[in-house]
Amino acid sequence: MNKVKKMKALSLFASAGIAEFGFNNTMIDIVIANELLPVRMNVHRFWHPETKTICGDITDKKIKQEIINKSKREKVDFVFATPPCQGMSVANLKKNNEINRNSLVIESIKIIKEIKPKIFVFENVSAFLKTACIDIDNKIKSIEEAINNNLDNQYVIMSRVINFKDYGSNSSRTRTLVIGVRIDFEDYISPIDLFPKRRKEKTLKQVIGKLKPLTEFGEISNDDIYHFFRVYPEHMRSWIHDLKEGESAFDQEDDNKKPHTIVNGKIKLNANKTGDKYKRQFWNKVAPCIHTRNDLLASQNTIHPSDDRVFSIRELMNIMTIPKSFKWVGLDEKELNKLSIDEKRKFLKKEE
Secondary structure (H helix, E strand, O other), X not given: XXXXXXXXXXXXXXXOOHHHHHOOOOOEEEEEEEEOOHHHHHHHHXXXXXXXXXXXXXXXXXXXXXXXXXXXXXXXXXXXXXXXXOOOOOOOOOOOOOHHHHOHHHHHHHHHHHHOOOEEEEEEEOOHHHOEEEOOOOOEEEHHHHHHHHHOOOEEEEEEEEEHXXXXXXXXXXXXXXXEEEHHHOOOOOHHHHOOOXXXXXXXXXXXXXXXXXOOOOOEOOOOOOOEOOOOOHHHHHHHOOOOOOOEHHHOOOHHHOOEXXXXXXXXXXXXXXXXXXXXXXXXXXXXXXXXXXXXXXXEOOEOOOOOOEOOHHHHHHHOOOOOOOOOOOOOHHHHHOOOHHHHHHHHXXXX
């Protein structure tokens, strides 16, 4: 029986390699990966030692040329790109002329034009295609226009906005998928064939409900160092302690229990711009999309459905569909769990 040949892939904006971890046991091998930040690239290298990693800024001509040269040598068939989304996300309330960061997608387009893979995939926030960028010709266009103007003469391109909770993800995550299949390859496969198949969604209870409740400040699960109570100023506990599922601290009747600061001896209420800050989550609903500052009570949708805390790292891993076997550091988890409580806290403070 002939062995089926795997596709070779390039991952752009690869971060710590979690997406690549999802390609295990598929017909795709990530042979090259690029990431800007060394701290993320080091985790990637730990998990994917056979992948050729290129750490550096994709806008740097030398870095970009290295990516192109290695991709050509490896005869890359597939490009997977997830450009930074902060400038496009509705969750980012501190946007400040993000057009240059939004334009990082153009660097991906340049690489695709150069190496001509059989298939490319862009994955990003729901507003991705409507976001402005600076195209190759230095004109401001929507990302959708830039993709089509540069690639639709070589590729059959299809895009959809989907919620990953309907396709196997453990949390609500609305994303844009753009899939392109090279024209000479479309007789074998169509972009529509590559979109995921629907699955039944899971509730937060199904995803993290079996993990140990954590009720004490700084508590760390004895058998799982990544399942712990992140500490915060203890006076803030009264803001969330009495909340029922779905309620926010801003819903409290007593101003002393609403998020606030004391200015000249008087209560000054914090701003509530998004409506989902200091909000207790629901056990019987799909988990929320996880935001960058998931360690803060003040961030969006971070509070556990029953404990007075934000989600632990283990809970976040479950919510983000990251398997328990994934390692963030080179140390064995069993050995980490044997550490004293003080040693565990030092480790978490250093690595968290």
